Amino acid sequence: MIILGIDPGIATLGFGLVDKDKNGNCTVVDYGVVKTPKEEGLPVRLAMLEEGVNKIIEKYNPEEIAMEELFFSKNITTGIAVAHARGVAMLACVKKCGRLFEYTPMQIKQALTGYGRADKAQIQQVVASILRLKTIPKPDDAADALAIALCHAQTTRFGNLFAVGNTTRTKGNNTVSGSNFQALMEMEKKKSKSRSSAFSSGTSANELTKATRLTGITGVGRATRGVQKSDKE
Numbered sequence: 001m002i003i004l005g006i007d008p009g010i011a012t013l014g015f016g017l018v019d020k021d022k023n024g025n026c027t028v029v030d031y032g033v034v035k036t037p038k039e040e041g042l043p044v045r046l047a048m049l050e051e052g053v054n055k056i057i058e059k060y061n062p063e064e065i066a067m068e069e070l071f072f073s074k075n076i077t078t079g080i081a082v083a084h085a086r087g088v089a090m091l092a093c094v095k096k097c098g099r100l101f102e103y104t105p106m107q108i109k110q111a112l113t114g115y116g117r118a119d120k121a122q123i124q125q126v127v128a129s130i131l132r133l134k135t136i137p138k139p140d141d142a143a144d145a146l147a148i149a150l151c152h153a154q155t156t157r158f159g160n161l162f163a164v165g166n167t168t169r170t171k172g173n174n175t176v177s178g179s180n181f182q183a184l185m186e187m188e189k190k191k192s193k194s195r196s197s198a199f200s201s202g203t204s205a206n207e208l209t210k211a212t213r214l215t216g217i218t219g220v221g222r223a224t225r226g227v228q229k230s231d232k233e
Helices: 042-060 076-096 105-113 120-130 140-158 179-199 205-211 222-232
Strands: 002-007 012-020 026-035 064-068 100-103
Touching: 002 042, 002 076, 002 140, 012 042, 012 140, 026 042, 026 140, 042 076, 064 076, 064 140, 076 100, 100 105, 100 140, 105 120, 105 140, 120 140
Parallel strands: 002 064, 064 100
Antiparallel strands: 002 012, 012 026
């Protein structure tokens, strides 16, 4: 089973893919980042992130996707921008895959190290050890994304406990999406053709990103393959 882990961010979005076999063992598939230039406006950067996430999903066709929940307490301005990026990534994932799960930073640390307050260096060492890599994955955003994917791989025995369906966590309602959601997705698929024709009369997100140096996006498997290869050598 191919699992995609995403570490959301507005400047750098990390992604990591692992392949979990029937015995529960995981091997790395790919990892990297999608970057957006800071000189661009927020709408353009969000469009670039959507394009990057879509390319990753279309290339690797993951069966399930895991994402880190957003927590911030000091810089609320940065937190809001990251929340926008996370929302765009979630939308792309749920439309392309539908099997989306989320974990808190403490849950990820607990799943990988057994200690909910482990530091970043410890998490990265565990990721490299589990995936049998000779060096720690770089950049940090990609290593974090692999940690999220591994966390999901180890907690799938709990079924749909972490599936994104209802964001009201206070009452434990974060369960798998119901029939209403599935019906909505079917409607979206049927409307895709008409929506595409409607966008053709204006400026689509794809045209917008191309016009603003979409080629500046890094990651999506290109820059990371060389890193992955050196890890295994």
